Amino acid sequence: MAVMPAKRIYEGTRIPSPCPTILEIDPAKHALEDILTVNFGPNHPSTHGVLRLIVDLDGEEVAGIRAVIGYLHTGFEKSMESKTYWKGITYPERIDYLSFQANELVFVLAIEKLLGIETPEKATWMRMCLSELNRIHSHLVWLGTSALEIGAISMFWYAFRERDMILDLFEMVTGVRMHTRYFQVGGLAEDIPEGFYAQARELARHMPHAVDDYEGLLDRNAIWLERTKGIGLLSAEDAVALGQSGPMLRASGVDWDLRKSAPYLFYDEVDFDVPVYTNGDVYDRYKVHMDEMRASARIVNQCVTRLEELRGTAWIADDRKVVLPPREELHTSMESLIHHFKIVTEGYLVPEGEVYVAIESARGECGCYLVSDGGPKPWRVKFRAPSFAALQATATCVRETLIADLIAVAASLDPVMGDVDR
């Protein structure tokens, strides 16, 4: 039987042992009669949802911690097994409700990989464009709420001002502000409205200035710097060992972004920078988020340029066995009506097989493992949730911190509890 090494996993690590996600009280350092156990959550406003942390305090210092999750477990993966692929696309968006389009995209890409269906160029560019807008949206919510928790209340209004502009764009394109269900197997649900291009370009122009404003508010704020610098440390080795991804990894000095390292969609055709910071503290995670918003705005701008050239081209593949026929054909064509009826009621069949698709969502590697038995419903869907991985680093990050810093650290991990609990 394999047994954990008695002392530590490797030299210099801060990962607790024997259980890597639980920080146990060290009786040599803390007199046990002084320990106060506090229940932090599940309904504490700064736990980003329903996260419960059981914290052992020695004075103000965090001596022990264990995280309890599962309060938002809704069984998405089980429910999806009884829905056709066509209906199932609605579910993943609710998992990570801040970067909804990333989850939607990864599920659609997994189905397409099994089907072997090609999407039109326009659909791919639009998927990229919306994914990047979604990344900005998710980072803005993170920035607003995290700053709010540390006391920078005004940030919340600034961040939500720009967030609303992005939601306006989503509404214009898809008809809904969140949970858009705009990506379909084969392409997009509808063509891009004419007003989108100018408004998206305007947002891409405005966004870097907005980020400058945020940094102006925070980077010279002594309280913000005091509360974020040197807090919640995570080394590069520990981040890799704990399976971290996304901003967590890049703030710890690991240059890893799936958009660059394993390009999907057309990410190899656009020009953007991947920010990497080396201190692995809360401040660096904040800097990564800020720089990523600038990079995303650049990508949006390049996508809009390409999309403008592709005006009038198809937005969804012409494959009548998988894609719904155009609405106007239903009144005149018997075959179209049959196809429409079959796809909606029975669903399309996906060949037997298993695939794993991973994309870079706002919080890191968002993966979808899909097993098909050849029928119209998935046999098994598993989402690799970046927030789930991020929360595993809590015990490592809060070593030798104070209870007040715990709030800043938990926020910097950027967990979305819907994503953690699924």
Next chain:
Amino acid sequence: MTPTGVPGVVETIEAHGETTLVVDPARIVEACTHLRDAEGFNVLADVCGVDYLGWGEKEVAGYIGTATGRDLNAAGSQGFQRVPEPKPKRLAVVYHLLRVSDDPARVRVKAWLDDGEEIDSVVPVWPAADWNERETYDLFGIVFRGHPNLVRILMPDDWEGHPLRKDYPIGGEPVRFSGEP
């Protein structure tokens, strides 16, 4: 590039541009340690279970695709009746490994288990396996030997059954409505 010389590998499958190593469950830690140290798969992206109870019983219709897309006019492109390939055992534990380096790669490691069979924990290889294995235990009832804290994670501690098993009914939890006695 497909990793070679991995201890305990029973079968190597290449499909959809992905590599799957089917590993003898008794040698999973050995295989994973080799993949981490010799092949450089330093990140465990995900661990999950799959329940294949009832696989192939419905004799579903599948269709044949081509690599570049499907020819709709080709015979048998829809409605081609076939039974999916049978699976050796009921449960599978699937590990998705990732190499975070200048030469990125992914590999899937799979171990087949019968109901009630146990498998060694890979927490000593990758600490990231901790919660993932707890989740797999919680939802599928697969026991990971040597796991430092194998308790339920998503479901309540006193929950009965493992919800993602195929014999666990959907909607199986009775709901009490207001006004009911």
